Amino acid sequence: MGYGITVRIKGNYALFTRPEMKVERMSYEVIPPSAARGIIEAIYWKPAIRWVIDKIHVLNEIRFTSVRRNEVSEKFSVDSIKGAMKGSPEPLYLASNEKRQQRAAMVLKDVDYLVEAHFELVPEKAGPTDTVEKHYNMILRRLRKGQYFSAPCLGTREFGASVELIEDSPLPASVLQGARDLGWMLYDLDFSDPQNITPCFFHAQMVDGVIDLAQAEKAR
Numbered sequence: 001m002g003y004g005i006t007v008r009i010k011g012n013y014a015l016f017t018r019p020e021m022k023v024e025r026m027s028y029e030v031i032p033p034s035a036a037r038g039i040i041e042a043i044y045w046k047p048a049i050r051w052v053i054d055k056i057h058v059l060n061e062i063r064f065t066s067v068r069r070n071e072v073s074e075k076f077s078v079d080s081i082k083g084a085m086k087g088s089p090e091p092l093y094l095a096s097n098e099k100r101q102q103r104a105a106m107v108l109k110d111v112d113y114l115v116e117a118h119f120e121l122v123p124e125k126a127g128p129t130d131t132v133e134k135h136y137n138m139i140l141r142r143l144r145k146g147q148y149f150s151a152p153c154l155g156t157r158e159f160g161a162s163v164e165l166i167e168d169s170p171l172p173a174s175v176l177q178g179a180r181d182l183g184w185m186l187y188d189l190d191f192s193d194p195q196n197i198t199p200c201f202f203h204a205q206m207v208d209g210v211i212d213l214a215q216a217e218k219a220r
Contacts (some may be wrong), residue, residue, distance in 0.1 A: 003118060003119065003133075003135075003136040004022050004054065004118035005117055005139060005165065006111070006165075006166040006167075007114070007117070007163055007164065007166075007186070008115075009115060009154075009161050009162070009163055010164075011154045011159055011161045012109070013154065014159055015027045015156050015159060016030075016108075016154075016155045017155065019186060020102070020110070025105040025107075027108050027155065029062050029108075029182055030113075030187055030204075030206070031113055031115075032186045033053040033056070033186075033213055034188045034189065035154075036056060036113070037051050037052075037053055038200070039161055040115070040139075042149060042152040043139070043152065044135075045149065047125045048122055048127065048130040049120065050120050050121075050127040051118075052118055053116075054118060054212075054213060054217075055213060056114070056116075057113060057114035057115075057209055057211075058113060058126055058174055058209045059112040059172055059173075059209065060110055060111060061111045061175055061176070062108070064106050064109065066104060066107075067104075067107055068105070070102055071101060072174050108154075113156060114166065140165065143164075143165035163167055173209075174208060175209070176209035178208065179206070181206075182204035182206055182211075184201045184203055185204040186201055186203060187200045187201055187216050188202070
């Protein structure tokens with residue numbers, strides 16, 4: 001295991017869309033590991049390291065609320081983007097006012113998570129100057145200063161996330177008690193074959209507000 005961190009992630013609303021419910025969006029009950037990793041990578045990511053989520057602590061009660069959101073019904077095609085990169089005269093343009101539509105969504109409200117994570121060096125991408133101490137000190141410095149590469153969000157861009165480094169112990173306790181079966185949840189995406197990106201799922205179990213992801217990582 002590499003060097004570990006614990007961060008507290010909070011927000012007024014969150015939408016971690018279940019893949020089987022994309023038309024009228026429905027959030028998972030808790031933040032999926034892939035979304036937690038994405039928030040950490042928004043603060044610090046390098047090709048030489050790989051972040052692994054170890055545990056997710058759900059501190060608040062799980063509460064949903066219904067909202068209506070404006071979305072666009074179309075998106076840019078891969079071919080149009082490649083053409084623009086090659087200098088195509090065709091404009092890369094999407095009229096959002098003409099393609100806008102309202103969709104209902106069941107989103108989480110007043111979320112508060114603790115995420116325990118660690119990073120590992122990627123041997124094939126790490127150089128001679130890439131040491132665990134170097135990257136560990138850099139992520140600590142960025143978290144302490146509130147720096148990020150892209151604004152961290154809770155599933156969608158309009159739901160911003162507050163991220164705080166936790167260095168004291170003991171950790172804040174969850175209000176949730178007992179065992180809870182959360183069903184099948186997205187763990188991550190497998191990019192080993194760029195032509196066939198495969199979703200990986202795991203059976204999420206929460207005990208006293210904590211989801212231990214050790215077995216899910218081993219099953220990858």
